[in-house]
Each structure stands twice: as structure tokens, then as C-alpha cells.
Amino acid sequence: MTDRRKFLKGAGIAGVAAGASALAAPAVHAQSKIKWRMQTYAGPALAEHVIKPAIDSFNKVAGDEMEIELFFADQLVPTGELFRAMQKGTIDAVQSDDDSMASPTEVTVFGGYFPFASRYSLDVPVLFNQFGLDKIWDEEYSKVGVKWLSAGAWDPCHFATKDPIHSLEDLKGKRVFTFPTAGRFLTQFGVVPVTLPWEDIEVAVQTGELDGIAWSGITEDYTVGWADVTNYFLTNNISGAWAGSFFANMDRYNELPDHLKELLKLTMDSSHYYRQWWYWGGEAHLRTQGTKMKLTSIPDEEWAQVEAAAIKFWDEIAAESETKAKVVQIFKDYNASMEKAGRPYRYG
Secondary structure, eight states: OHHHHHHHHHHHHHHHHHHHHHHHSOOOOOOOOEEEEEEESSOHHHHHHHTHHHHHHHHHHHTTSEEEEEEOTTSSSOGGGHHHHHHHTSSSEEEEOTTTTTOOSTTGGGSBOOTTSOSSTTHHHHHHHTSSHHHHHHHHHHHTTEEEEEEEEOOOEEEEESSOOOSGGGGTTOEEEEOHHHHHHHGGGTOEEEOOOGGGHHHHHHHTSOSEEEEEOHHHHHHTTGGGTOOEEEEEEEESOOEEEEEEEHHHHHHSOHHHHHHHHHHHHHHHHHHHHHHHHHHHHHHHHOOSOEEEOOOHHHHHHHHHHHHHHHHHHHTTOHHHHHHHHHHHHHHHHHHHHOTTTOOO
């Protein structure tokens, strides 16, 4: 009996102590859901393909841990202010080319459509992943406190116009919506670059404020409605693929746990892959079976003047800084390698 009393007494004291300890312990709350706001350069119709499926997948897999809220072109801030807004943390992430969002870096000029830097969409990921552009982009954006995440290819750049283009002479005086660097290059052929909000382009063509668009391939022309207000599609292209990237506010990215960083990487890869086949198949299908635009071409021997001017333009850009010279040299080395490799990489 004595032993039993000692046991019960000890157990009671231990029980009280355990209860007190439990009461004294701080409450453990579930970690709050991480929420990001991402804005894309693309309008709603285009975003349905170039970004929304990937973000929907990310949110589905991330579940209660994280959610990315997607906004379309100019919805939160104008596209030209995307970089500053992300840098300040007003928004957390961006999908855009460097050129359109006015990045204050040495590589900004190469985003979007750098004239004839690529011939096919696969050129872009190879340039970044195998020829070293990824390291240059990462370094340049780290200098300005933004995390460059991943680059991928979009469609080639062609003219969609109200009047037919059969020669370089036909380009003169044409008011065209295009990317900053592409516009800078095209002015030597008489093109008048015009900058407008993305959602205003269709109406601007209808009202005559614009004569055409040099922003995309034929897939986007149909997808976003531009094929409804333009009559002709020029088969000669300024570049083989638009180069765009995903970016994030550096602090917000660094706060992510490693597994969500990995999920974000897989999501971007998924987005890049979707665009590869969607654009590649769409360009061929709409050229051959589309009914809204007539195809026109400038003869190869005449278009060769534009290609020659591009190489001169490359050298002008290279002379501006050491970093730009390094990027241009990579373009030259890469294209020389593709030419040497021959078919199917290059066809003369």
C-alpha cells in the first residue's frame, strides 16, 4: 500500500507538471499560405496559352502552401513599368521580355526580337542552356536585385499589315507596333515604330493609327484578334523566335523553401514546352489553312539586304559595352556552329 501511495503521488505530480508544461508551451500555428502576384506581358487571349496553363498547374500542386495570382498585360502596371514594380516588390514575379519591361541591364536590348539572332524556336533555349546566356542574364539581374529565373522561346516575328508588302519600298512610312529594339532596327527601312498599350492595338489598326504590327507570328495574329483587322501576312521574318523570361523579386524568391523553388522551375519548363509545340504547329497550320490573311513575300535577294543590315546592327550594339559584345559574340559563334552543322539545323 505504501508503494502504491508513492506511485500515485509521483504520477500525480508528473501529470500536473506535464499539464503545466503543455499549457506553458506556445501555440503552434500552421504556416500561412505564400501568395505571389505575377503579371505577364500577354493579354488575356494569349495568356490562355503562353502562361495560364502552367500557373494553374503550379497552384494545383502547391495546394495550401502557395498560390500565384496571374494578371495580364497592363492589368496592375503598364508593361514598361513591370521591372520597377517587381524590383520594389509591388508585384512578385513577371513573365516578359527584357526589352518590353525596360530592364536597366546590359542585356535588355537582346530580349524580345533581336534581329536575326535566332532562326528557330529551339535556338533560344540552346543559347541559354548550352552557350552561356543563362549565366550572363543571372549575373546582370543579380546586380539590380532581381532574380532571373528562366528563358524560353515564343513565335517568330512577322509583319501583319492592312496593305500588301511585296518589297522593302512598301515598308516605307508604315506605322507599326513592334518591340523597342526591333523598331530601332527597322527605322533604317522607313518603318515608323509606334508604342501603344497592348490592348489598344486592334482598335489602332481599325482607326488607321497603325498600318501594321510586327510583334508576333501568325498564331498570335489569329489568337488575339489581329487577323480580323489586318489583311496580309509577310512571310519574311525579322527573327526566328521571341526570347522572353520569368523573373521574380529577389527577396520573395529567396524566401521560398527549396521544394517550391523546384516546383516553380518545373512549372516554367512546362510553360516553355507548351509554347514550343503550340507555336510551331500553329504557324504552319494557319499559313496553309488560315482564311483571314493573304501571304506575301519580299524576294530573298532583296530581303538579304535586311539580313546584312542586321549583322551591322549587331556590331553597333556590341560596341556599346563589354557585356553586349560578349552576347553578340555568342550569337555569332552559335550561328556559325549551326551553319557548319548543316541540315536540319540550317538550310543555307
